Amino acid sequence: MTALLTIIVLVFILVAIWQMVKIFDLAQARTENTQVATDKDNTINGYIMMGFLAFIYIITIVSIVKWGDLPLLSNAASEHGSTTDNLMITSLVIIFFVQTITQFLLHYFAFKYKGEKGKKALFFADNNKLEAVWTIIPVIVLAGLIIYGLNTWINIMGVDETEDPLVVELYAQQFNWKARYAGADNTLGKANVRLIDIDRANILGLDEADPNAQDDIITTELHLPVGRPVLFKMRSQDVLHSAYMPHFRAQMNCVPGMITQFGFTPTVTTAEMRQTQEIQDKVANINRIRVEKSEALVAKGEDALDRYEFDYLLLCNKICGKSHYNMQMKIVVESQEEYDSWIKEQKEFKNSLSN
Amino acid sequence: MSAHADTHAHDDHGHHHKETFVTKYIFSQDHKMIAKQYLITGTIMGVIGIIMSLMFRMQIAWPEEPNVIFEALLGKWAPEGVMDADIYLALVTIHGTIMVFFVLTAGLSGTFSNLLIPLQIGARDMASGFLNMVSYWLFFLSSVVMVLSLFVEAGPAAAGWTIYPPLSALPMAQGGSGMGMTLWLVSMAIFIASSLLGSLNYIVTVLNLRTKGMTMTRLPLTIWAFFITAVIGVISFPVLLSAALLLIMDRSFGTSFFLSDIFIQGEVLHYQGGSPVLFEHLFWFLGHPEVYIVILPAMGLVSEIMAANSRKPIFGYRAMIASILAIAFLSTIVWGHHMFISGMNPFLGSVFTFTTLLIAIPSAVKAFNWITTLWKGNLQMNPAMLFSIGFVSTFITGGLTGIILGDSALDINVHDTYFVVAHFHLVMGISALYGMFAGIYHWYPKMFGRMLNKNLGYIHFWITAICAYGVFFPMHFIGMAGLPRRYYTNSNFPLFDDLANVNVVITVFALIGGAVQIIYLYNFFISIFYGKKAEQNPWKSTTLEWTTPVEHIHGNWPGEIPHVHRWAYDYSKPGHDVDFVPQTVPLKDGEEELQH
Structure with missing residues (x-):
């Protein structure tokens, strides 16, 4: 039915244009009509x-x-x-x-x-x-x-190894991100997707025999201590992804079969960023838009939208399949103490395996 | 036979055959007919490509809202009128492929190289009429395969027009990477064969079949542009063909050129040792020259049209040729600027930044020369001239932002955002399209013996021009705000909620701009039959094509091929009564041939 309606509308539009054109043509008929300007x-x-x-x-x-x-x-x-x-x-x-x-x-x-007519251009x-x-x-x-x-x-x-950067792996898969912290030794354990063992919850394919891997920590949120250089090592398990962190002016592709890297030093904590005037204005504006949208949604009987609060984000920025548009991870930049207490709560790799 | 007794060996073919409907309109070996076939096939593909873009623009502006148009056109891909995420990516992919290759490469270069090379250099036809015919029919076949791929059960190719593996290589990664991608690759392989046959023909024709007196430095800039375009095509298209073949091997025969260490849908695949980055290198080794394959012919057409309609010589003829050569050379050593953040060694990034920003120099020279061509001219504002001025305008606007994208340090943050989409659509999409429209309005009388309606042309140009800026100018800003391209909807990112209204503005401009093309199509097809009959030289041009009769004949000139005595740009030359001196007019006593 709608298809039929569409076709009828299109036909009417075409007829209208045809009629318009006829008027143009008639209007033109009285001039000398050579179609040259x-x-x-x-x-x-x-x-x-x-x-x-x-x-x-x-x-x-x-x-x-x-x-x-x-x-x-x-x-x-x-x-x-x-x-x-x-x-x-x-x-x-x-x-x-x-x-x-x-x-x-x-x-x-x-x-x-x-x-x-009759004017001559300059021969130049x-x-x-x-x-x-x-x-x-x-x-x-x-x-x-x-x-x-x-x-x-x-x-x-340029990566300055003498600065002792915090080493973090960003691991991409259709359609989510994982972060792997190197643990107390700050050295990532060896890993390869061939070692993935879903039954044992070895989801990133870490080498269980590698001593460096034992204290690695796998998380679904990225926490970074402010002021400390971070060196990201990127991996992907399936297709190309791109780790895009626009607030940090950082981006690097994640390529299956190789490890890529990108380093930066976060300088503003999430809490501080939320306090800046620009972000407050932006958030207020976004929430005003969301309230307007929610009114329309509620009228249709759907749920209202959540209030937006600013967070740094990691987005996927290389086309990676159906849900490419929703592949994101929250980034939290915090003080060293907050970071330390957060990382302490996370499970080390050796304790996260199930038999 | 006396008509071409003086001439070249290629004149033997064709002239004495009795023409049937089939040999005249379908399997024609006449370059003028082949040009029209290219143009009409390209137009049909263009309509498909533009309708696709309007559909995904509507999805971006009004995400996941039911739309009767989606329901009518997408069928099972739009359950209850809501566009599916898979088909969104497929539309984006096929839109890109069709517009870049089928419209702006074959439709633009194929049409005008075929039409103008023999006519403007004074040849009776292409060097090989038969190869020329094969070239067109391969293009037609590849178009058919590409259109057929839209109807595949699991959906057409959807990995982006750059078809980076592994996404494009693994059917389990995406529905479109099954049969849809196979057909895409087959279609492109045929397309490349067509393009190579065409290019070789253009090169040979320009080098060997110029009429007496037509030295290389008397060639119109159109021919220079087509010639160099063909050379770039011959250098770079085979590399894409090899990339496509290797990808076919990976997909179907288990090789690992581009694949390694993949775990997908719960299983480890056997691939080991390949690299997707290798594919990116191969792809962009064609992909970047490709944008110059698209834009150079448009530049050639615009140079010619601007000179004729300004009634002035093109400013800096030799500099224009030199800049075409410089652009062509540089275009083959800048491909890495698409890969700054691909994982390639950062040192390579430095090299490619350097070579990329160098391209701005010949581009700037061209832009200034066009502007100077207008200075103190006697501008005839025909629709072709408007599109030419529009070309320079969008080429500058779009080209300038290349300074940002070519700069590796800045590319990090705008790579794959809408900033890139805005940049390349203005500088090569809209500009090349304007060049194509300019060419069509200018040479329509030569192609069809009739004139296009100029008032419809004016309406077409002005609304298109406003919509082009309305679509792509604001798009830079949402890109700078970090919005990634190829997102089915942005509603999962409240961060981008404040960009939603910009996207609505863009889509409204796009819909109007798309609708206006109906006026053009109407003008184009109706004028073939009912247009005002054309004079032999309606724009009072100097070049050879306007010395042929309006009615097309095989062999182009009824008598001998005219000889050439001067360059192509003697407009408003002092010492002559008329404001144009055709190339066939001998120099007067004591007249100097000024050609630079």
Whole structure:
């Protein structure tokens, strides 16, 4: 029935368009009708070009004002995060500067030099000086960006083993995350998916004979002590996943058959982050949206939505199958003491096995 | 026979055969007919691809809400009108595949390379008309296989258009990785064969069949673009073919090229020693040049149309060629910027950041040269010209954000978010589509002997232009806010609740933009039969294709092939009464040939 209705609606739309087109055609019949632009067409489209330039500027301003301060741009919660953000802001400023000028020239010229019968264009085929200028300027700007960018990249990706980072494994499977802490020895035990033994609850395939594995701790939440460097070792048991921690400006793919890594130092605890003005505004805004949505849901007889409270998240960011859209893990950044007492409550690997 | 007594060996074929309906319209070896076949097949695929995108945009804006359109079009994949998560991923995947390969590679390059290479260089046809015909029919066959894959029981391929294994290799990982993925791979293998035959033909034709006087530096920029595109295609497409073949081996014959240590659905698989990262390298070794295979022909078309409609020579002809060459060269050594966080050695990331950001230089040169071409011109605002200006606009907007994505340190945080989607849709999707539309409006009279309705063209352009920005500009911001792409719904992340209204705005623009294409389709198909009859040279262009008769004939020119005496851009040249001097007009006494 609905299919039939849809088809009928589509037919009506087509008929409407057909009728509209006939009107256009009739309106055109009285002109000379060569379908080549006339001076009038040039003038009208020239003005619309200026209008369109205004549209581009307006949509830029509206986007920046309405959505430009989405807190993920500011508020990095890791040590390298602020350097990333500075690089981002520098790049964005350059982009908006170039965008504003080039779009102006393009559309303004399209307006200014609109064609008229009998006018002749300037025969201007080449100018080495001009071309040298707009080759050299991008070269200089990009050289700066490349050097700045590579410095930042090397700084982020370099792992300083002397800092004694906390070693944590992020383990991905369709469609959830596990974290494995290295325990007191801070060394992860050997593991391979071939050793997985579901009956014995050896779910990550740890080598039961490896002494380093005995004190490993497997959790479903990621807790990190603030201020201590963390070195993540990523594994996946089935398909590609990507461990995306946007608040920390961190991301690395999890690849079956190999171990990848990414390190950072969290600098803001979850509690502190919840207190910042940006996050409070964001949370208040989100809760207002959720209340509105809940009213509609309750009216339909469904459950209302929970209140949202800010938490850091680990998201999957590489297409991994049907439930890719809901593969997440909560991250808690806390003080060393809080972390210590939390980790003490978790079961060590040797005690978590069932016969 | 006297008509081509002077000419090349390739003239022997075709001329004396009696043409039947089948040889004229179906198994035609005439490049002009093959061009039209490419265009119409590409258009049909484009309609399918766009409808898919509108469906998943509706799902993103109004997640899990029943929709009669879903119920009508998706059938069992939309129980009670609610789109299923599997089919969402399939729609995203097939949309990408169709638009990139079937519309913007075959539909764009296939149409205009075929139409314009022989006509603009002064040849009677392609070097091999037969291979050209085979190329089209392989493309048609691959389109059929791709469309058939939509009706597979377990669903079409759904691993993203990049089909990274193991997701694409293991049927138990995803419904679409069964028969659907097999058909996807078969379709792409046929497509690649088609593309290679086409490319080889274009290269040989440009190198060998130029008419007397048509030196390489007198070629219109369209031909340069098609020529270099074909060269990149020949270099990179075979690598994708090898990746596809290895993936087929992994899927069907138990090899482990891309797979290792996998535990899925309660069992360990036998694969050992392969690496998905290897697949990523092979895929992007084609995948990145591919975006230039898509955009270079559009650049060529736009350069030509801008010059003709500005009534001015293209500014910096030699710089334009040099930048095409530079882009083509760099395009083959930047693929790793898709893989900064794939687990590849970070040092490689540094190298690829360096080469990637270098591409901005020739791109900037091109953009400035186009803008300067407009300066002090006498702009004829035909629909083709509007689409060309629109091309430059979206190419700049989309290209600039490449500075962020090509920078490995920044890519960490926006990789695979909507920022990427916004970037590549503007810089290669919308831009290439504009280039294609510009080409269609400009060369329609050459293809069909009739004119497209210009007022419908104006409406088509302006609404499309507004919607393109309306869709993709805000999308950058939800990407910067960290929203990952390819999520069926964002409702499991309250964190993103404040982005829901942006997604509604985007979808509304997308729906309007999609609906407007109906006006274009109407214009296109109706004008074939009822359009105003075209003059021989409606845009007063200098290039050779406008010296052929409006009525198509096999062999293109009724008499001898014209000889060429000057470059392609003598518009408004001082010392001439008219504002264009065709390439066939000999230089006057004392006239200098200015070609740069």
